Amino acid sequence: GESVGLHLPTLSVQEGDNSIINCAYSNSASDYFIWYKQESGKGPQFIIDIRSNMDKRQGQRVTVLLNKTVKHLSLQIAATQPGDSAVYFCAEANYGGSQGNLIFGKGTKLSVKP
Amino acid sequence: EAGVVQSPRYKIIEKKQPVAFWCNPISGHNTLYWYLQNLGQGPELLIRYENEEAVDDSQLPKDRFSAERLKGVDSTLKIQPAELGDSAVYLCASSFGKGGEAFFGQGTRLTVV
Structure with missing residues (x-):
C-alpha cells in the first residue's frame, strides 16, 4: 500500500551545524507535504509545509525541499540548536483527490550535542 | 488564542473498563481529527470530522471505539471495553x-493494565 517513510531513524548533530532530515513517500498523487516536530510528552507541532506545485520553501532557519521525480522530501535546519532536539515527522496528503487525511511516517529522532 | 485542548492528560484503567477522551478544537476550525500514536511511531488516523459529520472513520475499530462531535465543536472518543x-x-x-x-x-x- 501507499506509505510514507524515513531514511534515517536517528540523527545526531553538533550544535551550530546544519541538519538534514529525509523522507521518502510512495503516493505519487500526494499534493501536500508537511513537517512536524514532536517533543517528549507533547503533540506534534507544525514546522513547515509545501504543496506539490513547489520544490522549495523556506521558513525561519528551516527549508523544505520536494523532489517529485524521486518522491523525496527533506527538512533542512540551519544552525541547529539544542532546542531543536525532538522527533521529526513528515506527512503527506492528497487534498485534491479523495484522500483528505494526513498520513504520517515513522519519525526521525534528532539529537543536538552541545 | 488557546490551542487544541485535550483532557485528561493521563489515564490508567484496568482492561475491560470503559474510557473516554475529550477534545476542544481551535475556535473556528471545522475539521477535527483523532489520531492514535504508539511509542516510537507516527500518528495514525482514527477518524476525521467535517463539522459534525464523520467523513472518514475507516480506521476506527468500531467494535469497541466510538466517537461523536456534537454541534460540530467539541468531540469525545470512547473505548469500551x-x-x-x-x-x-x-x-x-x-x-x-x-x-x-x-x-x-x-x-x-x-495505559491499560
Whole structure:
C-alpha cells in the first residue's frame, strides 16, 4: 500500500551545524507535504509545509525541499540548536483527490550535542 | 488564542473498563481529527470530522471505539471495553477546512493494565 517513510531513524548533530532530515513517500498523487516536530510528552507541532506545485520553501532557519521525480522530501535546519532536539515527522496528503487525511511516517529522532 | 485542548492528560484503567477522551478544537476550525500514536511511531488516523459529520472513520475499530462531535465543536472518543493493546497516546487535531496544516493537542496517554 501507499506509505510514507524515513531514511534515517536517528540523527545526531553538533550544535551550530546544519541538519538534514529525509523522507521518502510512495503516493505519487500526494499534493501536500508537511513537517512536524514532536517533543517528549507533547503533540506534534507544525514546522513547515509545501504543496506539490513547489520544490522549495523556506521558513525561519528551516527549508523544505520536494523532489517529485524521486518522491523525496527533506527538512533542512540551519544552525541547529539544542532546542531543536525532538522527533521529526513528515506527512503527506492528497487534498485534491479523495484522500483528505494526513498520513504520517515513522519519525526521525534528532539529537543536538552541545 | 488557546490551542487544541485535550483532557485528561493521563489515564490508567484496568482492561475491560470503559474510557473516554475529550477534545476542544481551535475556535473556528471545522475539521477535527483523532489520531492514535504508539511509542516510537507516527500518528495514525482514527477518524476525521467535517463539522459534525464523520467523513472518514475507516480506521476506527468500531467494535469497541466510538466517537461523536456534537454541534460540530467539541468531540469525545470512547473505548469500551479497553484492551491492553489500546495503551497509546490519543491525539486530537483540528484544521480550518481540508487542505492545510492540522494543529495538535498535547494528547491523552492511556495505559491499560
